[in-house]
Amino acid sequence: MNRQDGSSSLVGMSFAKLDGTNYRLWAMRMRDYLQREGLWNLVNGGEELLEKPEKEESDKDKLVKEYEKNMEKYEKQDLRMQKASGTLRVAMTDAIAIRYYNEMEWTTASSIWLDAHANYQTATSYDSNHLR
Numbered sequence: 001m002n003r004q005d006g007s008s009s010l011v012g013m014s015f016a017k018l019d020g021t022n023y024r025l026w027a028m029r030m031r032d033y034l035q036r037e038g039l040w041n042l043v044n045g046g047e048e049l050l051e052k053p054e055k056e057e058s059d060k061d062k063l064v065k066e067y068e069k070n071m072e073k074y075e076k077q078d079l080r081m082q083k084a085s086g087t088l089r090v091a092m093t094d095a096i097a098i099r100y101y102n103e104m105e106w107t108t109a110s111s112i113w114l115d116a117h118a119n120y121q122t123a124t125s126y127d128s129n130h131l132r
Contacts, residue, residue: 018092023120030091039084042077043109049081050074084109088116096120 015029016022034040041047053070056063088109089097100106100115 015091018096018116018120020093020096020120023116026091027117027121030088033091034084034087037083037087039080039087039109042081042084043088043113045110047077049108050077081109085112088112092116 016026018026031040034043042049050070050073052074053067055067085100085106085108089100089112092100096116100112106112106115
């Protein structure tokens with residue numbers, strides 16, 4: 001997955017990791033990869049996040065089956081969210097990725113994506129303006 005040259009290889013795609021100077025290209029490639037994997041709607045907020053269902057104390061078969069069905073949907077989405085979050089972090093340099101490992105603060109891939117955009121898109125703009 002990670003190469004010594006600072007690039008990421010994500011199942012047939014190879015591009016530079018987010019290093020603080022290459023946000024625009026990184027974001028474009030990450031979006032392509034996440035779309036290909038069916039994870040983009042989790043990242044951009046296009047998919048409603050499910051809440052973990054609460055088990056009701058009842059022996060009624062209908063309620064139990066509904067709970068199990070909702071729990072299965074929740075668990076599938078949770079696994080996809082973990083995959084999306086992990087994918088974003090793997091495609092960052094260690095110095096940047098370490099910021100996004102606090103599970104209390106970074107609960108969704110969307111929160112990671114938005115923070116990276118806020119911090120590194122701005123840094124890239126400053127760098128390109130400085131070069132002019």
